[in-house]
Amino acid sequence: MATDGDGTGRRGFVRASWVNVLGNAVKIVVEGAAGVVFGSVALLADAAHSIADLIASLVVLVWGRSSYAEPDDTHPHGHARIEPLTALFVGSVIALLGLNLLYESAQGILYGVEVEFSPLLFGALAFSIVDMYLVYRYTTLINEALGSTALEALAVDCLNDIYTSVAAAVGILGVLLGWPLLDPIAGGFVSLLVVYQGVEIGRENVGYLIGAAASPEKRTEIVEALRDHPDVEGVHDLTVFYDGTVLEVEVHVEVDGDMPFRQAHDIESELVDRLRDLEEVGDAHVHLDPSGIGEWKESVDD
The missing domain is CATH 3.30.70.1350 (Cation efflux protein, cytoplasmic domain)
Known part of the structure; x- marks a missing residue:
């Protein structure tokens, strides 16, 4: 992580964390509303996925910024290990969400899905993709100067959100074309990617926490x-x-x-x-x- 100096790093970290919180909150409202109105399991699942992302973003906001605190009597070497601990939490959430999505995809393949098609479903997904892309770009831009593993984990999670929304769009397109099985199949591929990224984030930050040696x-x-x-x-x-x-x-x-x-x-x-x-x-x-x-x-x- 970059040194904080006059507090600029901490302010940038907090701003990026807030952007992730608000971006996920808006995505939940838009996708959740469309999913309820049209009975889209894909959108409801994506909105539920974002609820966990929202929790992870709040944890980073509340907990991760403590890593910028100055050394004190109880932590004479500072609070630098709070950040990889926060990132490890986010990575664990990502991996668990991926496993849950994989289970839901398997259920859909085995038992089928029922969705009432509407162009508004595509509209909600398009909004979500743009929303998460903007959050991703802002987070990575801020993190170029900070090198925060917690913000890096949130940025990866934003990309995962984009992938899951694209998978949901493929599923809805399948419904439109009469191939509803495309929804769980696409979701299965994406869920494997999500699990992999969550495990990689966790593996990297465990190394930071246990004092791994340099290369x-x-x-x-x-x-x-x-x-x-x-x-x-x-x-x-x-x-x-x-x-x-x-x-x-x-x-x-x-x-x-x-x-x-x-x-x-x-x-x-x-x-x-x-x-x-x-x-x-x-x-x-x-x-x-x-x-x-x-x-x-x-x-x-x-």
Whole structure:
């Protein structure tokens, strides 16, 4: 997640969350009304799907913005892990909704569906697709600067809403053409996609929550950033792990053991700043060792 600084990040997060809440609320009203009037199970199911999306959006709004809170006595390292926890909740909701849609699709294939066709059904679905696309575009636009996994999960959910609405439209077209079985078949394909995306969101954010290690490429980038400093003679005992959605770096760096203490302090500060400037790195802890004494646990540059 991007640092908040003057609170701009938190305000953007809250605005995007509110847009998702309102977008889902409007979609529920439009599709639910059309589904009730014309007996469309597809639209009612899509509206019910959006009720869970609305709940997820409210959770992100109320809970996720806490990740921007400053460190305090009870959370000295800040609240960064609240965001992946929120995203994990959204991913779980998406996966469960996908499984429910898959069940409903199987029921429709086995027992058939009954829908009274009306052009207004297409109108309601077209409105829902445009509504969710606009919410998706706004959410991704805001999130370009924030890098929020919670907002990313909401954006994925917006795309899922578009897919389910398209599937419902295919089903209604099938009713118009005399092939009502198209509705549950299309819904089945979409539900599998929804389950997959929900699982992927959950898998990514579990890694953030349990402090997963950085990739080998990121470790190499960190070592190179350290060794590029002219006073660094070696790097060892490097640990890079996720603290929430950002990386924390702990490393020992070898320098000339005879340099003045003040100079060593300045070098340490420069190295910490170098690491913090790297993408994804949130904080860094650098310990300076005199070169050549061989006390480290790991080999040089490991």
